[in-house]
Amino acid sequence: MTSRESNSVYRGFQIALDLLKQYDISNLISFEFRFDEGNEGLAVKHIVDILKENRRIFAVVGSQRSACSIALGHLLKHYSIPQISPNSASHLLSDKSQFPFFLRMTSSALERNSVRIALLKYFGWKRVFVVTQGIEYFYDIYEDFHQKAIHNNITIVENFIIHNNEELRVVVPILLERDARIILILSYSTTARHFFCQAYRHHMYGDKYVVILPSNVDKYLVTENTFRNLECTTDQAILALEGSLREAAPDFRLDNFVHPYDSKYDVNELIQKIYNKSGGAQYEANGFDAIMTTVLTIDMMIRDNASYFLGEQNEVGRTLLNSLLSANFEGLLGKIVFDERGNLQKQIDIQQYRKTNSFDVFLLGYFDAVFGELQFDKSVFSEIPRDERIEIETGQGHHQERLATSLGNNLTDININHNSIHWDGKLMKEFTNKEHIDRLAVLVAGANTEKLLSVPKLPKGTSAAQAEVVVKCLEDWNIRDQVVVLSFDTTASNTGLHSGVSTIIEQNFRKMPFSCPVLIILWSSS
Numbered sequence: 001m002t003s004r005e006s007n008s009v010y011r012g013f014q015i016a017l018d019l020l021k022q023y024d025i026s027n028l029i030s031f032e033f034r035f036d037e038g039n040e041g042l043a044v045k046h047i048v049d050i051l052k053e054n055r056r057i058f059a060v061v062g063s064q065r066s067a068c069s070i071a072l073g074h075l076l077k078h079y080s081i082p083q084i085s086p087n088s089a090s091h092l093l094s095d096k097s098q099f100p101f102f103l104r105m106t107s108s109a110l111e112r113n114s115v116r117i118a119l120l121k122y123f124g125w126k127r128v129f130v131v132t133q134g135i136e137y138f139y140d141i142y143e144d145f146h147q148k149a150i151h152n153n154i155t156i157v158e159n160f161i162i163h164n165n166e167e168l169r170v171v172v173p174i175l176l177e178r179d180a181r182i183i184l185i186l187s188y189s190t191t192a193r194h195f196f197c198q199a200y201r202h203h204m205y206g207d208k209y210v211v212i213l214p215s216n217v218d219k220y221l222v223t224e225n226t227f228r229n230l231e232c233t234t235d236q237a238i239l240a241l242e243g244s245l246r247e248a249a250p251d252f253r254l255d256n257f258v259h260p261y262d263s264k265y266d267v268n269e270l271i272q273k274i275y276n277k278s279g280g281a282q283y284e285a286n287g288f289d290a291i292m293t294t295v296l297t298i299d300m301m302i303r304d305n306a307s308y309f310l311g312e313q314n315e316v317g318r319t320l321l322n323s324l325l326s327a328n329f330e331g332l333l334g335k336i337v338f339d340e341r342g343n344l345q346k347q348i349d350i351q352q353y354r355k356t357n358s359f360d361v362f363l364l365g366y367f368d369a370v371f372g373e374l375q376f377d378k379s380v381f382s383e384i385p386r387d388e389r390i391e392i393e394t395g396q397g398h399h400q401e402r403l404a405t406s407l408g409n410n411l412t413d414i415n416i417n418h419n420s421i422h423w424d425g426k427l428m429k430e431f432t433n434k435e436h437i438d439r440l441a442v443l444v445a446g447a448n449t450e451k452l453l454s455v456p457k458l459p460k461g462t463s464a465a466q467a468e469v470v471v472k473c474l475e476d477w478n479i480r481d482q483v484v485v486l487s488f489d490t491t492a493s494n495t496g497l498h499s500g501v502s503t504i505i506e507q508n509f510r511k512m513p514f515s516c517p518v519l520i521i522l523w524s525s526s
Contacts, residue, residue, distance in 0.1 A: 009064050009086045012287025020292070025299050028309070029058070036063050040071035047075055057081050058298050058309070059320065061290050066090035066137075073099040080317030082324055084294050086286040091140060094341040101321055103342035105286045105293075105333070106249060107369060109137070110144045115247045115348045115367045116184065116212065117148050118374040125210070127155045129180040131171065131195060133187035134163035141186055141214075162187070165194040172198040183211045189218045189226075196221075197232035200240040207243070215248040219351070219361055238359050246351045249286075250333065250366070289331035297323050337370070345369045350376070419446040420485035423470050423501070425461065440466055442473045444483075453477055463493045467504035 017031055032050075036043035043063055050057060059082045063069045069088035076083050077100055084103045085093070091110040093099050120128060128149070132142045142159060149156050157178070160171045172195065175183065185192055192213060199205050213221075222241060227234045301308050301323055309316055329336045337345045348367040354360065365376030422443045438458040444451055454473050458465050474480040486502050488494045494501045 009284070009287035012086070012284040012289075013061070013291055015284070016288045016291035016295075020295055025295065028302055028306070029295060029298055031295075036065075036068050038065050038068065040068050043068040044071050044075055047072065051079070056313070058316075059084065059294050059324075061294055062086070063088065066093065069093060069102070069104075070099075073102045077101050080314040080321075082294075082317060082321045084290045084324070086290045090137070091144070094343060096341055099342075101317060103321075103324060103338055103344075105290045105336075105344050107343050107346070107348070108341075109141050111343065111369070112214065112247060112348065113141065113145045113148050114372065115350075115374075116145060117152050117154065118367055118372070119212065119245070119247070119350065120149075120154055120182070121152060122374050122376070125182045126153070127157050128182045128184055129157050129175055129178070130159040130184045130186065131168075131191075132159055132161050133191045134161045138186045145184075145186075162191060165191055168194050168198045172202050172204060176202050176204045181209060183209070185211060185213050185217070187214075188216050189221060192217045192221060193226060193230060193237065196237050196240040197227065197230045200232050200236045205240040205242070209243075211241075211244040213244055213246040215246070215348075217246065219246070219248065221353075222359060238355060241353050242355050242359075244353050245364070246353070246361070247348050247367070248351060250347055250349045285332035289329075289333055289336065292331060293324065293327050293329050293336050296329060297327055350374070419444050419479060419482045420487050421470065421474065421483050422487040423466065424489060425458070425466060440469050442470055444477070444479060445487075446482075463496065463499050463501045464504060466493070466501045467508075470501070470505055471508045 013033070034046040036046065047057070047060065057079070060072060060076060061084050063072060063085060064087055066088040067090075069083070069085045070090065070092060072083060073093065077098075080101060082101045082103065084105065086105050088104055089106055089109040091108045093102050093104065094108045094110075120126075130142060130145070132138050146156060146159075157180070160167075160174075162168060162171065168191075185195060187195075195211075196205075199209075199211075222234055222237050227237050230237075232240075298320065301320065308319055325338050325340075325342070327336050327338070334346055339345050346369060348369060350364045350366060351361045352364050354362050363377075365374065367374050422445065423440055425438055425440045427438055438461045439455050440458055441455045442453045444453055454469075454476075456469055456473075458469060471480070474483060486505060488502060492500070496503060
């Protein structure tokens with residue numbers, strides 16, 4: 001089941017069925033195409049209509065669109081009918097409590113975040129800006145990426161949510177102003193094209209910028225007609241796009257496919273047809289592999305014991321599901337191996353847009369989904385300029401570390417034994433979401449210096465939490481014994497006799513510093 005609009009997957013379906021006709025497939029298996037046109041209601045209606053006719057459904061291959069696959073999955077689980085989708089990537093479909101009979105020829109959209117994190121860690125990129133298209137699909141991907149980034153000590157400086165592509169006219173100048181170097185785009189192709197047009201217009205491209213694109217963006221993002229109605233030409237878009245990275249399922253190779261049966265029929269012509277139609281892109285191959293895996297598994301079960309399919313529907317469906325999960329088939333995209341959640345485990349390619357004699361996509365390396373490892377071809381990197389694009393040691397993350405070290409040296413080199421420490425809290429909007437968080441600014445002042453030490457997040461807004469942050473900050477900068485004055489505003493949380501911030505801080509000093517409460521008076525025009 002697919003949409004007529006999903007021509008690539010449909011072609012893969014058709015070519016697979018053309019090939020299967022050449023094999024001695026059991027006459028117990030028949031095929032029927034239904035088109036859902038990307039409509040969930042229509043997808044469900046097709047299945048209900050067949051069931052009303054008391055016809056038995058071995059399996060459903062489809063849909064292409066996640067929303068349709070979700071609707072089908074909720075229905076098919078009640079009849080224990082296995083379902084294989086060529087390309088539905090919603091993370092919801094990995095929930096086996098909701099979709100116990102669902103499999104797919106791709107990975108979950110959230111699993112691609114492991115690739116992105118591995119890529120950032122491989123090159124030492126510690127700070128990243130994110131541009132997220134404002135739809136639920138990408139919201140979910142971003143939230144998962146955010147959690148993985150925190151766990152791996154990667155800072156998301158800011159996430160820009162784009163509801164309208166016109167907003168990129170404002171966002172790109174902000175990225176430029178904030179010296180964004182590593183930018184992750186979570187969007188479909190149209191938004192990505194608008195981004196690169198604005199990047200060109202504001203001169204935000206070249207060796208010091210790295211843009212990471214998802215597989216949702218077309219491999220051939222720049223063609224002769226794609227930028228016709230945008231604010232830049234194709235050549236200008238190529239300048240902005242050059243050097244950008246993209247994670248994507250691997251293109252298939254003509255030598256991947258292994259004949260499932262001994263056959264005199266030469267399938268090379270059909271395989272070549274798929275390759276010529278797709279240019280090696282994955283969608284035709286996904287459709288082809290979905291059909292072949294399903295039909296060949298059913299056929300081999302019938303050859304082994306036809307009585308498998310004479311039992312109750314629930315029993316038949318579970319037996320077929322287990323056989324599919326343990327399928328041993330070499331498809332166009334390589335070996336078919338499903339994980340326990342029904343996601344196809346396959347490598348993810350890391351590609352780069354480059355202009356040599358023509359503008360093309362080059363394979364830099366790949367992420368092994370089975371072992372969770374990132375592998376790069378070192379010979380490819382010899383062709384890349386040794387600059388901030390790949391040699392990130394001169395990039396933003398290491399620049400921040402060197403800057404912090406420099407500031408620390410500047411501070412400790414000054415021989416001051418009479419410093420005052422100032423702190424003040426503020427409820428601020430978090431960069432990465434709409435929530436508000438407590439931050440505490442900590443500043444040191446002396447005769448020859450005045451420096452902002454840190455503005456960390458507070459786990460809680462309590463006096464104890466604030467005192468702990470101030471003391472830790474002094475220890476991190478190695479100036480704890482040089483502080484003689486505590487300076488703070490006269491709120492109850494600071495001045496409390498037993499549990500105020502100043503009282504708790506004083507208890508951490510061998511020599512009691514002098515507390516200096518400061519009453520802050522603001523002018524009000526009202």
